[in-house]
Amino acid sequence: MKKALLFVLIASLVVTGLFAQGTKEQAVKSEKEIVILVKSMGNGFFDAVFKGSQEAAAEIGGIKTTYMGPPQATAEGQIEIIETLIAQRVDGIAISANDADALIPVTKKAMAAGIKVISFDSGINVGGRIVDLLPSNAELIGRQQIQLAAELTGYKGDVAVLSASAQATNQNLWISWMKEEIKDAKYANMKLVEVVYGDDAPDKSYREAVSLMQKYPNLKAIICPTTVGLLATAQAVKDAGKAGIVEVTGLGLPSEMKGYILDGTCRQMALWNPIDLGYTSTYILNGLIDGTVKGSVGEAIPAGRMDSMKVEKDGIIYMGYPYVFNKDNIEQFAAIF
Numbered sequence: 001m002k003k004a005l006l007f008v009l010i011a012s013l014v015v016t017g018l019f020a021q022g023t024k025e026q027a028v029k030s031e032k033e034i035v036i037l038v039k040s041m042g043n044g045f046f047d048a049v050f051k052g053s054q055e056a057a058a059e060i061g062g063i064k065t066t067y068m069g070p071p072q073a074t075a076e077g078q079i080e081i082i083e084t085l086i087a088q089r090v091d092g093i094a095i096s097a098n099d100a101d102a103l104i105p106v107t108k109k110a111m112a113a114g115i116k117v118i119s120f121d122s123g124i125n126v127g128g129r130i131v132d133l134l135p136s137n138a139e140l141i142g143r144q145q146i147q148l149a150a151e152l153t154g155y156k157g158d159v160a161v162l163s164a165s166a167q168a169t170n171q172n173l174w175i176s177w178m179k180e181e182i183k184d185a186k187y188a189n190m191k192l193v194e195v196v197y198g199d200d201a202p203d204k205s206y207r208e209a210v211s212l213m214q215k216y217p218n219l220k221a222i223i224c225p226t227t228v229g230l231l232a233t234a235q236a237v238k239d240a241g242k243a244g245i246v247e248v249t250g251l252g253l254p255s256e257m258k259g260y261i262l263d264g265t266c267r268q269m270a271l272w273n274p275i276d277l278g279y280t281s282t283y284i285l286n287g288l289i290d291g292t293v294k295g296s297v298g299e300a301i302p303a304g305r306m307d308s309m310k311v312e313k314d315g316i317i318y319m320g321y322p323y324v325f326n327k328d329n330i331e332q333f334a335a336i337f
Helices: 002-029 044-060 075-088 104-112 138-153 169-181 202-215 227-239 254-262 274-290 330-334
Strands: 032-037 063-068 092-095 116-120 132-134 157-163 190-197 219-224 247-250 269-271 300-302 308-310 316-318 323-325
Touching: 032 044, 032 075, 032 274, 044 063, 044 274, 063 274, 075 092, 075 104, 092 104, 092 274, 104 116, 116 274, 132 274, 138 157, 138 169, 138 190, 138 219, 138 247, 138 269, 157 169, 157 202, 157 227, 169 190, 190 202, 202 219, 202 227, 219 227, 227 247, 227 254, 247 269, 254 269, 254 323, 254 330, 274 300, 274 308
Parallel strands: 032 063, 032 092, 092 116, 116 132, 132 316, 157 190, 157 219, 219 247
Antiparallel strands: 269 323, 300 308
16 A cells, blocks of 8 residues: 555656646747847947847847857858757747858758748848848849949049958849949949958958059049948048048948048948847747748738838848938937947
């Protein structure tokens, strides 16, 4: 009889323990884990993206958002991180990709493991993500970059582009539209002389800017569709004593570019709000994880204060339009991001 009671007691304790363990696991899973995976760490633009993710997570509730990226902007570094996240069984990943194709095998593996994967800012090609959130329409961004340079140079002289890496999908799309825009007759006295790549490394971007100034004596503007490249180029132009001679424009972070805009080195630039980019990405991931949205073409995904995001062909979502920053508004926005 005592043995029977002991057996019942032990069985009860085991069941209770298993129930408690199951309850604990359910509690852990009730908090969604998402990761904002960026091109590389130490980039002010992506720091602001993560702030937006944190804002959205606080609004939605029940979300833990983590900020990750490799030390250098390489696909290999991102692949290694994603493999780790698969093992950790996170719920969602939003990636700004260093390569549109190289990440596809590992992101497919992540999705097969039940992780919701989206790309933002710099996309992964179809098959490697559910949706791709672009900050703006590629055509508008590219054309606007030439327009900004033309306004600064009086529609005359040589212009060059200092981009990030040669594999950056977003940069390449924008540059293709820059080349299309400059074909217009109103730019007859402007010439796009070269596209160079600083690989989103400050030192290399600086050297490339110096080289452009030395190579092209009629250079009137350097367009940098990358926040890292723009900051480095502005410093290179200033150090060379060519502020006002070689105009600097592109896509820049207000907090980083404030001094250069106020001193006239970079008289105008554009950028979408990276805070909104992280905010929107988090709302999209939340809907996908919950299963309230699928990311299907034509679907409208609720995104908090950003209203709804319409999914277009190939899973593309366009967030907004670039905003032009100059000496009249830079201080206001530099205090934000």
